[in-house]
Amino acid sequence: MQVETIRDVLNWTVSFHKNLKDCLKHCSKLNKDERAQMILSYLADHEGSLARIVQGFENTADKKALNTWCYDYMDKHPIIEHGHCESPYQEQDMAHIMDRTVEHHNHVIELFEHLYSRVDTDSAKELLDTIKDVEENEIKRMVQTANRFSDM
Numbered sequence: 112m113q114v115e116t117i118r119d120v121l122n123w124t125v126s127f128h129k130n131l132k133d134c135l136k137h138c139s140k141l142n143k144d145e146r147a148q149m150i151l152s153y154l155a156d157h158e159g160s161l162a163r164i165v166q167g168f169e170n171t172a173d174k175k176a177l178n179t180w181c182y183d184y185m186d187k188h189p190i191i192e193h194g195h196c197e198s199p200y201q202e203q204d205m206a207h208i209m210d211r212t213v214e215h216h217n218h219v220i221e222l223f224e225h226l227y228s229r230v231d232t233d234s235a236k237e238l239l240d241t242i243k244d245v246e247e248n249e250i251k252r253m254v255q256t257a258n259r260f261s262d263m
Contacts, residue, residue: 134196
């Protein structure tokens with residue numbers, strides 16, 4: 112995927128969440144631990160919701176913001192494509208599943224923070240800041256829910 116504009120970044124983010132959802136769902140069927148299966152299923156559903164939320168931003172955001180160029184960042188920090196699942200969660204327990212999921216989300220959040228620091232237009236800054244906030248709040252929500260699962 113060629114990433115040159117903020118619209119492209121949003122497309123990549125939607126793909127990221129969809130791919131992570133598919134991988135989590137796939138691994139939920141392979142993991143032998145019942146709690147791990149529950150958290151993997153929950154996280155898969157949540158990733159699907161995040162993909163729809165980010166897609167909504169692309170459909171409603173200011174066109175100038177979406178068309179803002181960001182290729183200079185992408186040249187120095189290429190986005191890793193996630194195409195298939197190698198079942199990384201199938202043998203992990205809840206704590207490791209959450210650590211890995213949070214790590215993935217932190218990379219996305221860092222991307223939005225960096226792009227925010229580089230864009231000049233207010234509409235692009237507002238869009239990036241809003242999406243970053245959504246990502247941060249959703250990962251907090253996922254962690255809180257995972258903590259409740261571990262209390263069961």
